[in-house]
Amino acid sequence: MSDSEDDYQPISPESIKEMKARGYLSEWHRPVEKPTWTFPSPFVAYAALDNEEVVWGPPPRTLAELRMYALSWAIRSKPQWRSKIEDTAILEKWRAEAVDQQQGLLKYKKLNKHMINYVLTELPAYAALADNEHGIEAGPFDAIWYSDSLIPDELTTGLRKAALKLEDVPDAEKDWHPGSNGLVLDLVHPSLYPLLYDRTRALDGIAVKAPTQQSMGFGEPPSNSYGDQYNNIADNCISAQYSWLPSDFAISSDGHARLISPYINNLHPELHRELYPLIEQIVGAFVPMFERVLSQINGEDRDLLRFEQENGLEAPGNGRIQTQLVTISRFVGQANLFYGLAPPCIWAEQSRSIWAGQRLRWPEEFSTDEALCDAIQSFPRAHKKYNGALERSISPYSLRGKTLQCIVKLANIHLTPDKPSYDGGSWHVEGMLNERIVASGIYYYDEDNISESRLAFRATTSSPPYHHQDDVLCSEILYGMFRNSHCVQDLGSIETKSGRALAWPNIYQHRVAPFSLKDTSRPGHRKILAIFLVDPSIPPIPSATTIPPQQADWAAYAMEQAREDEKSLFSKLPVELIHAIRQHMEADCLGRYLGRKEAEEIRLQLMAERTVFVKGREKELSMSFNMCEH
Template sequence: MFQNPGHGEGFLNVSKNVDFRFLLPGFGRPLDWAPFEKNIYGVASRSMFPTAADDRDIENGYTELPVQTLREMAMVAVMEEITDVPEWWKKISDPKFADEWKEKAMNSGRDITQNMAEWIIDELVYKAMIYERFHSVALYNGDITKSDTNVPDSLIQSLQSAIKVLEMSHEELQFYHPRTRSKQRDLLAMTLYPLVYGKSRILPDRLIGLDDALRHAGQGEVIPVPTDTGITREDMAWRVRARADISKKPFSKLFQILPSDWELGDDGRWHIATYINNLHPVKHRDIYKIIEDTFNCLVPQFNMTITPLKDMLHSRARIEYHKAEYYPVSKEVAQQAPQIKPREAQSEFEERYEKWRMEHYRVIQPDAGKFIPWAVPPCLMSKLPEDLPSAVRIEQAVDLNRDYKDRGLQVITRLLGVDLTPDDPYFQTDWHVEGQMNEHICAAAFIFCENENMEVPVMEFRNIVETAILGEVEHEPNDFIWLRQVYGMDNGEPALQRPGSIKCTLGRTTIIPSTVQHRITKFELSDKSKPGRTRALAFYLVDPNIRIVSTANIPPQRLDWIFDAQAEEGDLAKPMAQLAVDNKHEKGDMPMSLKEALGIRVEALNELIEFTRYQHVAFESNVLML
């Protein structure tokens, strides 16, 4: 069972896209501008990765993933547990471990058959070959990936040291996110000193480098407030159109989070080319190196996660279901079936009867067949058995180094923390994708690098599913018991599934595509008599098929950095020193004081919260109707 909508043709000529460095969405181009490419049939389409932040991708089915049976989800849960075992990729080929894990799966209380247990081991033997090469494993359609070995322990320790430095030196770190009751804060904030339309200054004719960033502070022209996009309310998802209480639009005319630009060097590594917003390019240059090293560790994992966004046939259901059949009901039970009462409405009787059938009928569950690899990386083709019963697809992989070496990447870097106390020992987040449409984030990576007196956070996922295949299931009219018992879904409800979750253990990297929503489930202090904290580094990868306004275009906006430049550069900094003095009393121009920036930050965070609410409604717009 493969994903229906193909979305790969638009990427055939991605390397031929003309890259204009001074014509960008919201500056010289419409805010909703996107690159277009002609496919092999001559039809022009947007040449970008799909995202659940975009109503159009949801409406067109580009964010849909194969619907999964409950049994398949049970299989994935078992595989998730096995791949949490240290060096599982080495142990899985050992018959001793394989037999032990099969037996444990069938006795786990989950609905796991012998066939399913054998599939689990066979798939993990195959996934182990991938892990040996790419140091990542993908169990969920999408692909959501995890790795416990991509980032070495020495680098995790360096990140921990960097966090301590930032906590001691950044005044703004005492300010927590609104609506989190003093629990969540950014150590490297993405919504502090963002691009503010109608206020921030932009250089219209030259680019800012990492080494000369401070010299450009206060220069440039004020970026105008963008005009309205061509997206009308009629273009939005139907549930959004139907909600009068939602006025938010997909693109913000107020703010944009600023990414930094990255360039591929002759050494085959990605290097930070422009300053990271809110990370001082001189004082904290050693932290730049740590961030750079960490990102380079994740490039193969990013490739794995992004590949299904280009090659939509990459995803497949493990268990197929074709006909609704039930175990026989005993004569005694059948005699207890509800009968229509005098003057009872037919609809009320049918509701009672359906409830009774749901309680007493048991569907015959589908079983797994034999595992066959699909979407195989070319480098692994020679390692597959020669006696496979059917042909396999060769994966059309994304390779950031190969595909975007000339264009470069744009990345938003964030260090975030959660602090809990005995008075308030719990924390969780809501379902969301990262950023708004302005940022065009296609994937998000999280590395949990510190955990003190905290339970291990768990990241849960939910996705929109392809429902056309459900219409092909043979069943009696108005019979939807199979839908609930096989798929855990209900007719008339949003076509969403929660395929599983990943533990965010110390040092683990999890990368999520923007076609999938995620949230941190409720976690708490281990010892509720003492405070605790969690720290994580996040990389938000801007869709590399588009270029947005970045720190290559916007000079540093922090007033405190100007004073730093004055102290460090002496007479060379006189023009900047005068600029700092002029702005010291909050003129409302650039650079910004911390007080002013914190006010803007609250507005930006509130807008993100409103966009999340908007995106929730759009995400639930595809309703299952059989």
């Protein structure tokens, strides 16, 4: 790799002013107005541009940045990596391996020596960020955290034992998730018995009204001739019919969680009382991990790695990558001096005609786009070593002393010799805007006889900034984005082995990778407990604290228990009347309670509604909301 990148001089302020005066930079300045709320949402526009258009994600990371993340994660996935980074010989071995593994790649796809050195010198910063008490470490990308020791062994054993009671039911009562081909067993799922707007009654007896864009604090919908084109809320992301129902947990100053709601939806507080303290402890264990997730997305930090442009001028580079904006005149005038070092940014496909207009000969070596890309050796640039960007990405956010709203889910994937493989899930984020989910946490508490499975992440981005609409070649080189392709970038993946806890922000889409039986002659399984965290910075949404249980069988159980109490009036009622009351509750489709049959029908309607949203936004945002079981 050439060292000539050190000699490259950035574009001067005088050149920028001259180009602006001549009208060459009409699309140069695209200011980003970041959201005013604390935490970003996948359903709310990330930013507004100066032409009033909204974008649904931050600017894309360069491919070089993403490759640096991948190299760092490959190293940090090694056993005892934190002790190994203190050995100079091992570091040099990793350096040599990083170079060797790039053999055969085009030059512009390779990490240069500064990029590799930055990754290696950044490793101590990752080690310093680790929470040794809870075993929490940074994952494959910003705001993704994991731990293999977050949950104590005795708590895991208790969870496995208590959850068996949910599994050990007659086959006719097993709740196989719709559309899962009998592979995904729902034990506790928020889509069953959800809040029903205009029907579900709060404690005051008044039916809960559906939220609107205005009532949720996002202003009036647009009323211009473009319809919803510039609306900062995604179409159909606010349900007028359903919402998942969280439970409220009080977090003490030392991070312990205490359930203050009378129940967790779909988990009977009496029949499964042994699960309640276990879930409390697990929610509490996730507090420091959720704090780390929120601390990297709370809107106060600067973009971790991006070299920012301010008012069209180069700003000091705080991150790993320094992208360069190159003028036409500089590219043409200095072509002989900096041969092949400047890509055709800004003008892209028009570059050959510009050379012709300048009466300069287009080098034969650049007769194809591939050859030109291959000649670009110093683009983009990187700092020579780590510069503290990782620490600057974190603005501590505490959950201590707060009341957290959490949606709890328990689900298993069961494989058998007849059904030996799971094909994986679809890309999705959790919930809809109604639920205001800001982060997800999953604990993989049990598995047996299955191959390695991974959870992959990707993010929606805006289109590449500071580039002309015809700047196809440069966008491909820098970001791997092609004309008319989705603005999404892969962020890496992590193994989801038993005992591992993960947490990440809901702005990232995620997808379960396929896995299968190791030994196809016997069954296997994987079991998870998921916690979906509602945005703690907003007023509380309706929860199990304000919404009484809607399960008709819960009410019937309460009546039967009361009938055994001689002091209760129910003890005076004949059994036939109790049964008649129960049948009425389950059959009354407009009543306060939901029978099992109606609840399952509503679940299908809820899933269908969210599928409509998915199809309506998938092409724009490339996100999916199909119910994935992690």
